[in-house]
Amino acid sequence: DQQVKQNSPSLSVQEGRISILNCDYTNSMFDYFLWYKKYPAEGPTFLISISSIKDKNEDGRFTVFLNKSAKHLSLHIVPSQPGDSAVYFCAAAQGGKLIFGQGTELSVKP
């Protein structure tokens, strides 16, 4: 059973618009949620995280929203840029365990 799910394998957005990437989870005991970005042939790079006791965290163009009652988190990228085109993974942490979603491939078109 997949504890962390990203139901959209891909997303295409116009440059300058908002990109919204979604993630659902099943385990209410997760204490941190994180987003990573991955380019082909490279390791993932950290974007932003949020504690389970918060509902929003912002860092520049990236904002993560956490809705604990719905067990849902989302990453907003505003404005989207062509360099944001990559695979985005959400992840949930409980103690030392980190569980990733399947990833969403974002394509930002000029």
Place this chain on the structure above:
Amino acid sequence: EAQVTQNPRYLITVTGKKLTVTCSQNMNHEYMSWYRQDPGLGLRQIYYSMNVEVTDKGDVPEGYKVSRKEKRNFPLILESPSPNQTSLYFCASSFLSSEGLGNEQFFGPGTRLTVL
């Protein structure tokens, strides 16, 4: 330069031939972890270590071993590799906060393993 290094980057081997993938970090991180990435499945955690001599199973530990004798190194051992262990492997490290794994994990460049 702060980094996580993995060796080898590419490896083709045969079923049953023991192999080790090394991982080293120079950031004095307490936490280290191994993941495998497979199409459609995202990244799955194999083993992790919260500190020297402390290791724990992730989601997919079967067929793998790890050790953490020194803070900087966390090798992944496949005692008897099988074709279903063909995958892209990533090592990662981070500091640990009192709340857990909210800090940035730094990933290595990956090791592409093929088991024939």
